[in-house]
Amino acid sequence: MSSSWISAALGGVLIGCASALLLLAHGRIAGISGIVGGLLSPATTDRAWRYAFVGGLLVAGVFAAALAPASIGAPVRSPLFVAIAGLLVGYGTRLGNGCTSGHGVCGLSRLSMRSLVAVATFMTTGALAAMIAGGRS
Amino acid sequence: MTRRVSLFVAAVAGVLFGAGLLLSGMTQPARVIGFLDPTGAWDPTLAFVMGGAIAVYAVAHRLILRRSGAPWFELRFHVPERRALDLQLVVGAALFGIGWGLAGMCPGPGIVAAAAGSMDALVFVVAMLVGMHGRHRSKLRWPAV
Numbered sequence: 001m002s003s004s005w006i007s008a009a010l011g012g013v014l015i016g017c018a019s020a021l022l023l024l025a026h027g028r029i030a031g032i033s034g035i036v037g038g039l040l041s042p043a044t045t046d047r048a049w050r051y052a053f054v055g056g057l058l059v060a061g062v063f064a065a066a067l068a069p070a071s072i073g074a075p076v077r078s079p080l081f082v083a084i085a086g087l088l089v090g091y092g093t094r095l096g097n098g099c100t101s102g103h104g105v106c107g108l109s110r111l112s113m114r115s116l117v118a119v120a121t122f123m124t125t126g127a128l129a130a131m132i133a134g135g136r137s
Numbered sequence: 138m139t140r141r142v143s144l145f146v147a148a149v150a151g152v153l154f155g156a157g158l159l160l161s162g163m164t165q166p167a168r169v170i171g172f173l174d175p176t177g178a179w180d181p182t183l184a185f186v187m188g189g190a191i192a193v194y195a196v197a198h199r200l201i202l203r204r205s206g207a208p209w210f211e212l213r214f215h216v217p218e219r220r221a222l223d224l225q226l227v228v229g230a231a232l233f234g235i236g237w238g239l240a241g242m243c244p245g246p247g248i249v250a251a252a253a254g255s256m257d258a259l260v261f262v263v264a265m266l267v268g269m270h271g272r273h274r275s276k277l278r279w280p281a282v
Contacts, residue, residue, distance in 0.1 A: 005182040011161025012189020018153035020197035025146040027208030027215050032245040037269045052144040056151015061252025064159045072250050073165025075257035076241055086261040088236030090268020096229020100243045109195035121227050122234030129238030130174035
């Protein structure tokens with residue numbers, strides 16, 4: 001806990017730099033749910049950069065498993081809860097057009113009112129869900 | 138050639154983003170839940186992730202849009218222009234938050250942790266893709282909701 005806020009802030013800075021690079025190079029907002037969702041929609045015409053970006057995320061994960069396995073936390077919920085959570089996250093982020101990255105980082109940075117409303121909403125329901133589910137698995 | 142470079146840069150952005158998630162602690166569901174739940178052993182450190190990211194991106198976003206006429210590899214910037222505060226936004230964000238608080242995982246960390254071999258995260262990501270697909274399907278039937 002003592003120094004974890006430093007790595008949290010540094011990680012945040014990296015996320016900000018990555019998002020800035022994507023905007024500078026491809027003119028896109030680094031919203032993970034939007035990037036991934038675009039790959040699932042038949043209407044999408046720009047798939048290549050999306051695949052490349054998601055490929056980068058996967059590479060980071062593979063390296064983490066080899067070099068820093070402690071950075072991947074153990075499961076807290078049973079697979080059934082995790083699957084329900086995944087469905088809600090997938091449907092909700094496409095309905096609300098964004099997640100922690102698109103609304104949380106990029107949207108708040110752009111002073112978007114839509115993103116402010118989205119962040120206030122998902123922080124509230126996230127807190128409620130975490131409280132209610134509590135230590136249960 | 139340019140196309141290859143452009144995809145390489147997008148991949149580099151993805152690696153950096155993933156590294157940021159790993160370093161920050163966002164790939165540890167127990168910490169995410171500890172951050173979201175103020176009634177438990179509240180751990181506020183993950184607020185610094187958003188703080189650090191916004192500190193960089195708020196400045197970078199303005200500079201990039203002001204200084205460069207176009208991105209390196211595209212004709213124009215694709216920045217969201219929608220303004221409406223509609224029901225979809227609020228309901229969608231609410232559902233997302235419930236899933237996030239339940240599993241302690243959001244889309245980016247889920248994908249990174251799945252690639253690292255976490256079965257839990259793999260279940261999450263597959264379910265997430267199904268949920269996204271479900272929304273795309275329902276959009277065809279009820280475009281306004």
